[in-house]
Amino acid sequence: MDTFEAIHKRQSIRKFMDIPVPFDSVAQILRAGMDAPSPGNLHNYKIVLVQEEGTIKKLAEAALQQYWIETAKVIIVLCDEPEKIERHYSKRGKDLYSIQGCAAMAENMLVSACALGLASCWVGAFEEDMVKRVLNIPDNIRVQAILPIGYPNEAVPRPQRPDIDKVVFVESYGRKFDMDEATGYWSGIFEKKIKKAKKTVEKKVEKEGEELKKGFMYFLRNIKKKLNKLFQR
Numbered sequence: 661m662d663t664f665e666a667i668h669k670r671q672s673i674r675k676f677m678d679i680p681v682p683f684d685s686v687a688q689i690l691r692a693g694m695d696a697p698s699p700g701n702l703h704n705y706k707i708v709l710v711q712e713e714g715t716i717k718k719l720a721e722a723a724l725q726q727y728w729i730e731t732a733k734v735i736i737v738l739c740d741e742p743e744k745i746e747r748h749y750s751k752r753g754k755d756l757y758s759i760q761g762c763a764a765m766a767e768n769m770l771v772s773a774c775a776l777g778l779a780s781c782w783v784g785a786f787e788e789d790m791v792k793r794v795l796n797i798p799d800n801i802r803v804q805a806i807l808p809i810g811y812p813n814e815a816v817p818r819p820q821r822p823d824i825d826k827v828v829f830v831e832s833y834g835r836k837f838d839m840d841e842a843t844g845y846w847s848g849i850f851e852k853k854i855k856k857a858k859k860t861v862e863k864k865v866e867k868e869g870e871e872l873k874k875g876f877m878y879f880l881r882n883i884k885k886k887l888n889k890l891f892q893r
């Protein structure tokens with residue numbers, strides 16, 4: 661499965677088969693998480709892997725009684741260590757970077773689980789103190805996310821996504837995105853850049869310019885079809 665396929669295929673699954681998850685899959689998911697960008701490359705996270713059925717039950721309870729979690733075969737509990745990052749990046753590091761770092765890890769993990777034929781669902785609703793008690797997590801560590809993992813045992817309809825023009829602006833916040841306009845606008849800029857590039861380093865860029873031009877023509881021919889397909893879920 662390629663990257664885009666896994667990204668698009670990933671869905672929140674809340675019912676898992678009674679089949680164990682092989683450890684090499686868990687290891688691949690962990691690796692994918694650790695390969696996510698990390699603020700200052702500090703990697704100020706800690707991960708607790710849970711397989712014990714009794715502990716999984718307690719985590720479901722701590723996750724505001726989301727009992728579907730009990731069907732998971734493995735749970736990854738993602739934590740961060742805010743002190744370390746605060747020393748480097750003060751309050752912003754603690755309040756933002758650290759959380760975003762864990763979010764980047766979580767998404768990598770969810771996508772890679774999907775690529776391995778597994779499924780998961782990001783769980784953010786939990787009583788942190790309770791999770792900490794269940795897993796003996798020290799006070800200076802925060803629990804950021806719980807990822808129950810298993811083989812999917814349900815098919816759920818694809819959740820709605822907003823229309824692109826409701827959430828994407830062009831160049832300035834509030835400047836509406838229009839597919840036709842954006843395509844034209846983008847290609848206009850693209851063309852200008854090719855011309856500019858040609859002027860700057862004539863010889864070298866002439867060849868590259870031709871390549872770019874070819875790419876540009878291809879872009880024009882296919883872009884609308886592709887974009888429309890992409891945003892019609």
Ligand SMILES: Cc1cc2nc3c(=O)[nH]c(=O)nc-3n(C[C@H](O)[C@H](O)[C@H](O)COP(=O)(O)O)c2cc1C
Pocket residue numbers: 670671672673674726781782783784785786819
């Ligand atoms: C930060 C965050 C917290 C979430 N917490 C929960 C949760 O506690 N329980 C749950 O069932 N789903 C949770 N979700 C999953 C969302 O409900 C789900 O991603 C959303 O409905 C879109 O569905 P999809 O993941 O299939 O695209 C959470 C997602 C995120 C990003």
